[in-house]
Amino acid sequence: MGYRLTKEACDGVLQKLSLNHTLFAPKRFTGGGPFSGTDLIRYGKIASADEIVLDAKSAHSFKEALLPITETLFYFTEEQMKEPDPPAQGVLVFLRSCDLHAVRRLDEIYLRNGAEDYYYKRIREKTRFALIGCPTAFDTCFCVDMVANRSDNYDFSIEQDENANYLIDCRAADWAALFEAAASQTLAVEPSFVAATPTRVGIPALLDAGVAAAAMWDQYDGRCIKCGRCNFSCPTCTCYTMQDLFYTDNGKAGERRRVWASCMVDGFTDVAGGGCYRPKNGQRMRFKTLHKVFDYKQRFGYQMCVGCGRCDDVCPEYISFARIVNRLEEALREVKSDAAE
Amino acid sequence: MDINTKEVIKNAFRVTKARGLTASRIRVPGGHLKAEYLEIIHQIAREYGNGTVHLTARQGFEVPGIRFEDMPLVKELLQPVIAGMGINQTEPGQGYPAAGTRNITACIGNRVCPYACYDTTAFAQRLEKAVFPNNLHFKIALTGCPNDCTKVRMHDFGIIGMTLPQFEPERCVTCRACIHNCRKKSVGALSEINYRPARNEEKCIGCGECIVSCPMAAWTRSREKYYRLTLFGRTGRRNPRLGVDFIKWIDEDSIIKIILNTYDYVEKYIDLNAPGGKEHIGYIVDRTGFAEYQKWALRDVRLPAIAEVTQPVYWGGLKY
16 A cells, blocks of 8 residues: 655654664765765664665665674583574665665575575564665666566555655555554555666676686776675675684683675685685686676576676776676677687 | 065065066965966966966965066955955955965865865865964964875974774674785784774874775774874974974864964064064974973863873984
């Protein structure tokens, strides 16, 4: 059902929802940017609707709601260990369609790719989603080409009308009464979806792993600074690493935690004996790209990348992932012609 | 020709080597100006000067080849430039009321540079408002970060931007970019304890390298802006020397207060027989001792709790 709510009424509903859920939304952190006098938009806890940033894209995605950046798996001391208590509250995540498509990728890896991940599952079960309507694409978005621009698996959608009232399409049966009671009008609401993007991306239909031999990757040896921002901002990157540590004040107690990892950052492919499978930045770029638009699809039957374009937004070296994908066609021709000679 | 050279100089016109010709010196606090003023400077150079303009060592302009007789016309043309840059004037249309306290220089600052820790131009303009006009020979320079592109240690007051890094451990992914960059590009104030960076507070110079290099926004800037204040660097003939640290983690208001206090100190102790009434502050401090200077400088100054005052202060440099 669709509803129109004033800002105050919307805040009233959010307040009720916050009794059982942490409201997690793209939010402006004033002065939180890396450079003096710049803000940062990233996910954080909100209390009212106007804290949700609707007119800009967040630098980091929602995924830290489901995959904490640092997550303690257990504490240990002598012969005993203890798991951290599960979060008391569920999370209500406000996200755009591309990100909602990314949730499927996270679920694929943590719930359906072999054993279920216990820690992921206990958060995921208590997570619900509010879709942020997306009337126009940002410059770097290419969700339409990645078929991630439309969604219907949300609990409710939210966006503002021209008078700064909130339009809601509630699909969660248990929350309909909340909105109904607060609404100033009941009407049909269809959330806005992007239909065209300024950035276009075409993945070659006959892409194969042979493209790894193309010369294009070498360019990134010099251009890329292996900072990992593309991975950390990506809503579909799921890699983590393990850290066992002993507390400095009491070496008999400690914890094991898992922490986000990046295939672009040093250490990711280090192995015992001092080896490193992908020492060059271009090799890492190649691995990441083909994982996003080739390997994943081979295994799961659909593309991993959702076209949110954050990797392009955050790259300090102005490397465009969209451009890399668009170069694959030519790289493929190059590799094929080399093979023919 | 009858020219009062003392008044001309005070009015920011130069006595040049070419008899009858002067040069107009134009202040640009912070070295940043609206491009429209360039058109006026262009006009002055074309109509009254020799068609050239010098970019001064202190980020101002100097228009040479002007006849002394044309000074009133030049001042009239300069009026919108002077007023537009917010320069304090005693009488509009009469040019600059002083030239002793020099143009306040600054790097481009956080309006453009990713490393700058503050708006150097805005702070320079605020200082200009506080200290100008004044006939005493003071040189103030601001730089956005410890890279010190402005070379502030060559000035009486050097203001170096700092930020106090804030760390959110839960956002750290142990990529080690901060530790690596601090070691390679800064002072090596970060070490790793249990997979996370630990900041050596004594060593840290507040350059913000950790913040700029962090891909996770685990490191962020402090809301408060801090500075390092260096004192009495100078070029010149007798004892050129670099300015030395006075206060680390000082705030903007305290810097302004210290500079204003220094004017009072110089008024009190300047050599009354100094040629042209001009004596570098550092030589005065050499004479009174630093302790006396410090007493005057810190009068009514309320430093932030984090501020570190260097005591005692010594200078090196060359002595001829």
